[in-house]
């Protein structure tokens with residue numbers, strides 16, 4: 001090993017040493033919170049992946065039409081067409097009623113067959 005080669009090796013080692021010291025100082029500064037992020041690089045606060053899609057609640061199961069039949073006779077409602085009452089003489093709109101004679105059960109006023 002000649003003196004010139006030894007000098008080059010020495011210079012390289014010195015620069016490596018300075019580089020290590022500089023890196024150690026940067027790590028220490030980072031641990032003290034003095035680290036300034038490099039522009040363009042993601043910071044630790046940013047998630048590495050896009051946020052997860054929102055979780056949607058599953059749709060409720062379709063409920064059977066609880067007003068589809070007369071609760072007393074389990075028969076589907078019969079559409080009574082609009083007319084004029086024989087007892088009062090007043091006109092009435094069409095409505096749904098139980099087909100069983102004498103039953104006064106009715107679906108809700110806004111109920112319609114599904």
Ligand SMILES: [Zn+2]
Nearest residue numbers: 070073098103
């Ligand atoms: Zn009925």
